[in-house]
């Protein structure tokens with residue numbers, strides 16, 4: 001690999017995760033693969049095409065442009081846009097056959113007035129208070145079914161504490177589930193056609209596996225990681241990490257005692273140090289919070305600390321304790337390298353964030369290499 005840094009996607013582990021997740025779904029429920037934000041850093045096009053090969057027939061993205069990118073790359077399955085799309089773009093939704101989320105009634109009317117036939121899912125707010133029709137607003141939800149040009153093929157809501165098994169959080173989630181159920185029942189009572197219903201994302205599935213809807217919208221679990229290290233979930237699945245982030249040592253400096261490393265001179269050598277430059281930085285998604293002892297990487301299977309500040313395109317690590325490390329050696333930021341492994345959950349934790357944030361910020365400028 002000649003790149004300065006790259007992302008490796010394991011097709012094998014992705015296939016394994018699809019099979020594992022699908023076997024945990026109730027009869028008739030389909031996996032909707034969430035591939036927003038460049039498939040959480042895994043490369044949206046590469047990932048979606050692999051997933052289609054593995055039999056996945058529904059995708060979710062955040063924006064209309066993410067959907068268009070997938071269509072242009074040849075993805076033929078259903079693609080749901082989870083976020084708001086301006087009515088002026090109804091033509092693009094229609095031309096590319098994307099399914100749009102209706103975030104409220106005004107949004108629905110705006111889209112309908114454009115006069116391009118589109119397919120849509122109604123978003124219901126059951127307590128998160130981000131997007132959606134209030135679950136009590138059945139009249140407006142019902143009205144969407146008679147809009148011209150907007151055909152309702154689905155209805156969904158989103159759980160906001162399904163990752164937590166604390167008593168109060170479970171109670172809240174159960175209230176959300178009940179409210180969503182009420183909406184579905186009310187629509188049935190009013191004789192409306194039953195659209196596809198979905199409620200759970202990764203943790204919704206892992207902590208409430210007994211629920212039975214038409215889809216689960218799975219993101220982070222599909223990529224084989226949890227949001228935080230040592231996550232406790234009701235359903236324990238054997239999910240395997242799909243992404244590795246690697247680079248190479250390109251230069252080694254010998255730093256005398258008392259000298260400093262990098263911007264702001266925040267690392268001082270208290271012994272003579274060998275400092276390796278690694279050409280990957282925060283513009284590649286490495287959190288700047290991992291600077292100077294905040295994080296580590298693997299060289300020859302061993303952990304070495306990041307010293308000095310993480311720069312936009314580079315970082316520096318202290319390899320004094322690995323005397324046989326040299327220029328050209330592989331550096332593992334995420335994934336397994338030699339005998340060691342650095343989990344995305346751990347790196348995210350070191351940076352004070354969750355895996356979803358870490359991964360989705362990754363790789364906008366790194367090549368993605370798909371490995372069997």
Ligand SMILES: *Cc1c(COP(=O)(O)O)cnc(C)c1O
Nearest residue numbers: 034082158201202217218219220
């Ligand atoms: C991002 C997102 C998902 C996927 O969430 P994960 O926790 O990664 O599984 C599902 N539904 C909605 C509405 C989302 O925005």
